[in-house]
Amino acid sequence: MIHVKKDLSKVPDKLTKKKADFENTIINKKYSKESYKVVQKDLIDLYHDKCAYCETSLKNNFRAVEHYRPKGSDVDSKCDASYGYYWLALSWSNLVLSCSYCNSNKGCCFDIKNQSKRIAYKNECFKDLHTITKQYNEQEKPLLFHPEIDNPEEFISFDTNSKIKLTDERVKYIVKICKLNRDDLIELRYPILKTFKDNLIEIFNDIRYDKELSSQQKLNSFKREIINFSKKANDNKSDFLAWRKFILKNYQTFLFHPTESNYNTIIKLAFLKFLPKK
Numbered sequence: 001m002i003h004v005k006k007d008l009s010k011v012p013d014k015l016t017k018k019k020a021d022f023e024n025t026i027i028n029k030k031y032s033k034e035s036y037k038v039v040q041k042d043l044i045d046l047y048h049d050k051c052a053y054c055e056t057s058l059k060n061n062f063r064a065v066e067h068y069r070p071k072g073s074d075v076d077s078k079c080d081a082s083y084g085y086y087w088l089a090l091s092w093s094n095l096v097l098s099c100s101y102c103n104s105n106k107g108c109c110f111d112i113k114n115q116s117k118r119i120a121y122k123n124e125c126f127k128d129l130h131t132i133t134k135q136y137n138e139q140e141k142p143l144l145f146h147p148e149i150d151n152p153e154e155f156i157s158f159d160t161n162s163k164i165k166l167t168d169e170r171v172k173y174i175v176k177i178c179k180l181n182r183d184d185l186i187e188l189r190y191p192i193l194k195t196f197k198d199n200l201i202e203i204f205n206d207i208r209y210d211k212e213l214s215s216q217q218k219l220n221s222f223k224r225e226i227i228n229f230s231k232k233a234n235d236n237k238s239d240f241l242a243w244r245k246f247i248l249k250n251y252q253t254f255l256f257h258p259t260e261s262n263y264n265t266i267i268k269l270a271f272l273k274f275l276p277k278k
């Protein structure tokens with residue numbers, strides 16, 4: 001999960017035109033799926049067609065316009081607290097893009113720390129609701145990260161099997177409700193590390209006994225692999241950006257060999273040369 005910038009001063013016209021639907025929602029506490037679906041394309045662009053929570057590519061998957069604060073309530077919810085914020089069904093700052101797995105796993109879960117400050121609808125006008133999420137979050141202190149308000153990368157760390165470590169209360173919450181350590185995600189995340197590591201080891205095995213190469217030439221053999229990995233880790237279109245960036249930042253943990261000190265030395269020199277710390 002990564003931070004995504006949304007410009008709240010530019011609410012899509014398609015959404016602001018839904019005032020009549022909003023008024024209906026307030027009266028009947030019911031919302032039409034078609035109303036908020038109008039911004040799906042805007043969210044696809046903003047989220048680079050990736051799930052806001054698990055970061056899988058949605059190119060060949062079902063895309064959900066997901067409500068950060070659930071629009072409905074669910075009495076059978078698996079969570080401690082479930083509560084419907086029906087008046088936010090069309091709020092721009094409450095809408096994110098997600099995959100169907102995260103969307104359905106999360107369901108109506110939305111636990112907050114400030115239970116006594118639970119928000120109710122207070123006749124806010126439609127226009128003001130588009131930007132209200134940050135203010136609501138300051139009051140309720142939700143456990144769920146908001147990709148446009150929080151910077152989840154500051155909290156999320158991974159182990160060498162690409163599983164998210166359960167180090168923080170809010171990290172535990174999102175891993176639990178969106179099942180971010182589910183098998184199909186591990187099957188996609190882990191090979192990113194394995195391929196990178198295997199390629200570096202293969203390069204090392206090709207050059208290690210080559211007497212024709214100077215030590216600088218040996219070092220340069222790693223350049224393309226490391227630069228390419230870094231490019232993908234800095235390209236907003238790549239899936240699993242948080243994981244890719246975490247590998248780079250902690251390359252010694254993820255890429256070093258347990259016994260090959262010569263390999264570790266050259267990898268460290270290559271990283272320092274090709275990805276100098278800014």
Ligand SMILES: [Zn+2]
Binds near residue numbers: 052056103
């Ligand atoms: Zn997802």
